[in-house]
Amino acid sequence: MQEKNILDQLRKNGYKITPQRQEILRTLQTDPRPQSAEDIYRKISAYYPNISLDTVYRNMAILQELGIVSKLNFQDGKNRFEINHADGHHHHHLVCIKCGDAKVVDLCPFKSLDKTKLAKEKKFEILGHSFEIFGHCAACRDKLGKHEI
Ligand SMILES: [Zn+2]
Ligand SMILES: [Zn+2]
Secondary structure, eight states: OOHHHHHHHHTTTTOOOOOHHHHHHHHHHHHSOEEEEOHHHHHHHHTTTTOOOOHHHHHHHHHHTTTHHHHEEEEEEEEEEOOOOTSOOOOOOEETTOOOOOEEOOTTTTTOHHHHHHHHHHTTTOOOOOOOEEOHHHHHHHTTOOOOO
């Protein structure tokens, strides 16, 4: 999503463009990896000591509600956020369960799924999906002394 579109979206829904909100968006845009509210808070509070973790949580909930960010569940108890792409394009992740690093996989296994048929069959309105692959990244595999895949 483009910066301008995001700001328009916020304004349209009655949200002010506060400096904190802009910093949160900038943090999400400059690092394309999924980030937790704590990650975002840590980065911003380094040069913006007035921000609170609560403010970050609240803003992430608003951004998610407006469809600006997606919440990803990496099963380590921490939710991570990622900016949505304007054209509806999205991707999935290879998630390292040791260090939490996430690499983008540019394919969607649900592309071939007939969503209309499934929705009709199950009388279920499909709004989205999530799909993450868990494992050990190359760096952690090195540390673990695993070489052969
Ligand atoms: Zn790792
Ligand atoms: Zn997908």
